[in-house]
Amino acid sequence: MNQSTHHHDHSGDAEPTLAEMREALTAGFGDARYAGSDRVWSGRANQRLVEQVADLTPGTALEVACGEGADAVWLATQGWQVTAVDVSEVALAKVAEHAEEAGVGERLRLGFYDALTDERPVPRKRFDLVTVSFLHVPEPDFARIYAGIASAVAVGGRLLVTAHHPHDVESGVRRPHGPGLLFDPARVLTALGADDAQPGPWEVEVAAVQEREQVVGGEAVVVHDTVVRLRRRA
Ligand SMILES: C[S@@+](CC[C@H](N)C(=O)[O-])C[C@H]1O[C@@H](n2cnc3c(N)ncnc32)[C@H](O)[C@@H]1O
DSSP states (O other): OOHHHHTGGGTTSSOOOHHHHHHHHHHHHSHHHHTTOOTTOOOOOOHHHHHHHTTSOOOEEEEESOTTOHHHHHHHHTTOEEEEEESOHHHHHHHHHHHHHTTOGGGEEEEEOOTTTOSOSSTTOOEEEEEEESOOOOHHHHHHHHHHHHTTEEEEEEEEEEEEOTHHHHTTSOOOSSTTOSOOHHHHHHHTTOSTTSOOSEEEEEEEEEEEEEEETTEEEEEEEEEEEEEEOO
16 A cells, blocks of 8 residues: 555545554554553453354464454464464564463464555465454555455454444543544444345354443443454355
């Protein structure tokens, strides 16, 4: 993608540019935050991943935007052969560290992936499970990025997308860095041609908004997760 021209039409309105988005995303969750401290490491896998993987037979898995790797390490401990990718080199180094500590280093591979510029997370490879949690990208780029991620799912395999639902912005629980970043299940289905209007290669196994209690700023609040699980038919 040509970043210098992509958002020309938007100059002057509130849409962030790709460069601004990358800066905002990595400032919040990238190298600046991951460097120097283990504080962000809870080691706990995402609840939605644990729930959605419970009925699957371990095989090959790709975790996109893995962060410090709690999900990737957990999947490896469950017997999955895992590839974990992220834009943050510092985060990837932490994943390697945590995988070694958990004794699953041999079941985990790492890769660099920038959703804003790379067409696919891992060229030329398909996985039984592709999971992406809390990767909130600019709305104009959403379909392209998530289609690229979905292209890594093998026939018969699953795509699991977990995200913060826009309810959390409306209720004031979250303040994302730009408008339209949080998304509902419909945005995923539309982007992948998995909605009713366009019968495609995907079987929709889960498309839901699920509530969860979380401590935000020292206060227990109810937050809303977008959870989409698709199975590739062809
Ligand atoms: C909110 S964190 C979620 C991390 C992890 N999936 C989890 O659930 O704990 C967002 C992750 O997306 C990564 N990220 C941000 N921008 C990205 C980009 N352009 N390409 C790939 N990953 C990106 C960040 O480095 C960070 O690890």
